Amino acid sequence: MKKRSENxxxxxxxxxxLYKWEINQKKHVEVAVINRGFYNRIAQLIFxxxxxxxxxxxxxxxxxxxxxxxKKTIYxxxxxxxxxxxxxxxxxxxxxxxxxxxxxxxxxxxxENKK
Numbered sequence: 001m002k003k004r005s006e007n008x009x010x011x012x013x014x015x016x017x018l019y020k021w022e023i024n025q026k027k028h029v030e031v032a033v034i035n036r037g038f039y040n041r042i043a044q045l046i047f048x049x050x051x052x053x054x055x056x057x058x059x060x061x062x063x064x065x066x067x068x069x070x071k072k073t074i075y076x077x078x079x080x081x082x083x084x085x086x087x088x089x090x091x092x093x094x095x096x097x098x099x100x101x102x103x104x105x106x107x108x109x110x111x112e113n114k115k
Contacts, residue, residue: 009078009093012112013100014070019108021065029062030054031108060085064099070112074100 015021020032033053035044043049057065063084067077078096081089089095103109 008097009073009075010113011074011100012070012072013068013074013077013103013109014112015065015068016108016110023062024056026056027062028059029057029065031057031065060089060095061099064096068109 021029022032024030031054033055035049035051035053040049044051060081064077064081067080072080074096078092081096082092100109104111
């Protein structure tokens with residue numbers, strides 16, 4: 001019997017609860033990242049770097065971030081992105097997949113239905 005391969009579009013992304021976020025005045029999402037670790041501490045002391053960095057997402061990223069509620073699949077999020085942005089979102093699933101993989105690699109999101 002053939003093993004069924006996983007489809008990336010069936011994954012259900014969910015925002016990582018370790019990262020706080022808010023909507024700024026420009027209606028963009030800002031994700032707060034705490035700068036931890038030895039080198040970050042040195043940079044905070046010597047170069048007066050902030051303890052918490054805020055990462056501002058663009059229109060596309062902010063919309064996708066808010067759509068990742070732990071219930072919608074990547075395919076369903078893509079449909080909503082297409083409805084909101086139309087042709088500006090093309091190539092839709094390539095762009096969306098790369099964006100979600102980047103968020104996952106940086107541990108900003110987790111997959112609800114993947115071990």
